[in-house]
Amino acid sequence: MLVLVCRCGQRIKAPGATPGRVGRCPKCGESLKVPEAVPPARREENETTAAGYYVEEIPRLTSSRAVGEASSGSPTRDSRPTEAGRTTRRSKSKPGARQSQTSESSLFVYPLSAAESVSVITILSTAFWIFTVLVPEYCLTLMSDADSMGAGPMGSLVSLITALPALFLLLPALFYGVQYLGRILVSSALGENAPPRPPDRNFDGFLNGLGPWVLWLFGGVTVGGLPLACYWISQVEAGTPNWVVVFALALLGLPYSVMALLMTFLHDDAFAAKPPAVIAAMARAGFMSFAMLCLGVGSAIGLVAGAFALMMELRAQFYWGYVVAGVAFWAFVLWIAMVVMRLLGLYYYRRRKTLRWHQARPRWGVNWGI
Numbered sequence: 001m002l003v004l005v006c007r008c009g010q011r012i013k014a015p016g017a018t019p020g021r022v023g024r025c026p027k028c029g030e031s032l033k034v035p036e037a038v039p040p041a042r043r044e045e046n047e048t049t050a051a052g053y054y055v056e057e058i059p060r061l062t063s064s065r066a067v068g069e070a071s072s073g074s075p076t077r078d079s080r081p082t083e084a085g086r087t088t089r090r091s092k093s094k095p096g097a098r099q100s101q102t103s104e105s106s107l108f109v110y111p112l113s114a115a116e117s118v119s120v121i122t123i124l125s126t127a128f129w130i131f132t133v134l135v136p137e138y139c140l141t142l143m144s145d146a147d148s149m150g151a152g153p154m155g156s157l158v159s160l161i162t163a164l165p166a167l168f169l170l171l172p173a174l175f176y177g178v179q180y181l182g183r184i185l186v187s188s189a190l191g192e193n194a195p196p197r198p199p200d201r202n203f204d205g206f207l208n209g210l211g212p213w214v215l216w217l218f219g220g221v222t223v224g225g226l227p228l229a230c231y232w233i234s235q236v237e238a239g240t241p242n243w244v245v246v247f248a249l250a251l252l253g254l255p256y257s258v259m260a261l262l263m264t265f266l267h268d269d270a271f272a273a274k275p276p277a278v279i280a281a282m283a284r285a286g287f288m289s290f291a292m293l294c295l296g297v298g299s300a301i302g303l304v305a306g307a308f309a310l311m312m313e314l315r316a317q318f319y320w321g322y323v324v325a326g327v328a329f330w331a332f333v334l335w336i337a338m339v340v341m342r343l344l345g346l347y348y349y350r351r352r353k354t355l356r357w358h359q360a361r362p363r364w365g366v367n368w369g370i
Contacts, residue, residue: 028197111338117195125330131170133326179209188345219273220260224253255294267357
């Protein structure tokens, strides 16, 4: 079995991959190419270089646990041949080493555990602060000054000219942020401990990362929020809607949207998030465990809504405090979003065999068995 080692350090098993085939690293998105057949003289060295990546031969093992031990190079207690001529190994690793990959004790410090995630929070929170706080407040000030001088249309025109470039710059920052959140979800579902590398800063990288989010918006949010949307439209025409009913319908659609998000990113089929499949997955996952997951996601949404309400109250009472606190608000939002993606990924990692979203022989490039 060949193992490709990407520049980011990710080891990718390629069982039976055709020489010359090109794929992507599931951790950083870098393009990987299966090299041509390794010459016998080089195989004795057990490691060679091909197209910038290391290729090595590893022994065939009977279980995913043995595969993990072989890839990490951990010492073994004994080795016994099986009927098929393979080898089983027992690890002397510490008892808590495997549990640390799925432990939620460090869930809230996960976004701060790597330079990549910290840099994403720092850069994007600053960008969102500029585009959603500084620029709008500056435009409102221009319009107010123009109205006071009797030149209201001119102030509106200047504000529009100022806001349009900020809007065009806000969209790439937003797309970049949601792509990184998707990478956190996938890497956590694979059992990775460290946050992934940021996405590629090119046009192809934007398109590849946005596809699952677009599918989820149509197949998850739209379907899950359909009862709430119908009630809201009917009540707006009749009068003030009942907020208790609005809250209840939002809670009703949240579990569907969460499971559709998991299926869109983690299923073999990108279009698997159909209503019957989503409902069946919710039933297989278990009521209590999935209810606790949705409770965590709903609590995170509530924290973000509370922080936004606090920001608006601060704007009315202490304007300059609101302006300065805007960057802290966006850093908090990004931190919460990364925690939620990590929580969703760990949820799937523990139940990947129960949900059965992947083939027995996984596609090359993503080995869901480890």
